[in-house]
Amino acid sequence: MKELDYDKIKEVAESHREDMTRFLRAMISHPSESCEEKEVVACIKEEMERLGFDEVKVDGLGNVMGFMGEGDKILCMDGHIDTVGIGNRDNWEADPYEGYETEELIYGRGGSDQEGGVCSAVYAAKMMKDLDLIPEGYKIMVVGTVQEEDCDGMCWQYIYNKDGIKPEFVISTEPTDGGIYRGHRGRMEIRVDVRGVSCHGSAPDRGDNAIYKMADIIADVRALNNNGCDESTDIKGLVKMLDPAYNPDHFEDARFLGRGTCTVSQIFFTSPSRCAVADSCAISIDRRMTAGETWESCLEEVRSLPAVKKYGDDVKVSMYMYDRPSWTGEVYQTECYFPTWINKESAPHVKALVEAHKALFGDERIGCEPSMDKRHRPLVDKWTFSTNCVSIQGRYGIPCVGFGPGAESQAHAPNEITYKQDLVTCAALYTAALNLYDGSAASSDATEFRAGLTTNDIK
Structure with a gap:
């Protein structure tokens, strides 16, 4: 040297x-x-x-x-x-x-x-x-x-x-x-899709509004990020991974990196018109992951939210894939998971x-x-x-x-x-x-x- x-x-x-x-x-x-x-x-x-x-x-x-x-x-x-x-x-x-x-x-x-x-x-x-x-x-x-x-x-x-x-x-x-x-911290990009049934906006009770369903899910996603983690909390917040009771193997590393977070970053919908009930709605979730969290655990957390379980088979939770062509036209497809x-x-x-x-x-x-x-x-x-x-x-x-x-x-x-x-x-x-x-x-x-x-x- x-x-x-x-x-x-x-x-x-x-x-x-x-x-x-x-x-x-x-x-x-x-x-x-x-x-x-x-x-x-x-x-x-x-x-x-x-x-x-x-x-x-x-x-x-x-x-x-x-x-x-x-x-x-x-x-x-x-x-x-x-x-x-x-x-x-x-x-x-x-x-x-x-x-x-x-x-x-x-x-x-x-x-x-x-x-x-x-x-x-x-x-x-x-x-x-x-x-x-x-x-x-x-x-x-x-x-x-x-x-x-x-x-x-x-x-x-x-x-x-x-x-x-x-x-x-x-x-x-x-x-x-x-x-x-x-x-x-790592991160992943999660998508939640919700199905509904369209009808004329003058009689919304005839349909099944996907945006209303998604509103319940969004509230739960917000709670997942914001809540604490005491035993009485229905949706235990992501701060739990700083606690050895929930993350015994990696809580010290999690404290170094900081807690995980999640936020709704995009929202999409389909509807026949502005005077109709929305028949689908989707959101993107930006999920930041601390030590001890896995891609599987993050997906399962969303699938286990009360509103997601409430709407059952009408809800799909998945991880995004990336496939945009580069400036040269080359495509390298990969999952949106970043360890x-x-x-x-x-x-x-x-x-x-x-x-x-x-x-x-x-x-x-x-x-x-x-x-x-x-x-x-x-x-x-x-x-x-x-x-x-x-x-x-x-x-x-x-x-x-x-x-x-x-x-x-x-x-x-x-x-x-x-x-x-x-x-x-x-x-x-x-x-x-x-x-x-x-x-x-x-x-x-x-x-x-x-x-x-x-x-x-x-x-």
Whole structure:
């Protein structure tokens, strides 16, 4: 392992501040919602080629990959390059794609979530080449992944199964509020369908209103999220998984990750007309899963709700499948289930980032004041939301750890910003951490918790 000059690493990272600002603003300028990433892929590919990456390619799904070095083993930095939409344009104080910059910040859709992370990773790889800091026997991979906002980790199912690329470990560059993140809750997308019978709206008693049935079910879903879990509660709330009485094997991990949640995210109906009784209704449920919960238990919880049981065979509870074509036209069908995962704090890939942070910046979180409302959280922590790591670690057991520019609170919000200093900080930390990683210390027990997979054999 080479002796690292941490002051030099910080100096070189700082020298790239203007270039990283320019690159991130270029990425932001290309609208890139899921399945529409073609232009931003071209932008990233061009930048990688300009910076002298040894190999740059775009795979069949549309992920853009750059490689530095010639080793047989791979250390990877991942960032998704798709964004959510802008929502109500009136909520934005400036054009979300033209954006703007000040001395401290960059404004625009995707700056924090999460093209800023890709920007820092690209320049970290350049720094490693320029400083002769590509670890012996390895190549450095930077990947800009597609469709994460639509289907977390599906891009990595493709990379693992179709491209046949299996890194030794992966740094996720999702925003982390200045922290090093070793896990997060999983999630799944549940659909509930209810049948009714239509009739003329002037005599609604002749029909069977599916919307009214669904209203009862929605009330129960809300109770499942909001209720406590004492014995007298009919619908025991999801907070129960923090209690050893309900989750004896995993309550401590659940307390680290936080409780599971559920919310109704979409509603649909069919009706012959506006003057008729609705004959079907469906909802989508966004279900966040903590340690100890399984895809089966989550479906069964909904099936066991009093209103669902009341309406019997008129109700169907199922898990969504995802099959939207990518920007290249490729379809990779997968279930909308994204496993929970946690790494041990003692795992070598987690320790590499912690040691790099302490050597470069100390043992407390740093960052620009406006983005550090949670400055006093532990340096090593977890995400609130979900990332591509649901596949990288959750499905395939490839160790992951997170450190990325920007704030979680900026994700999916109007007037999204990220900070120039964060770009510099992350480029420096990635450069050091990938050199402090001790692959010889890696073992199969680095994972503290991984949720089980379904019986589907998805290749």
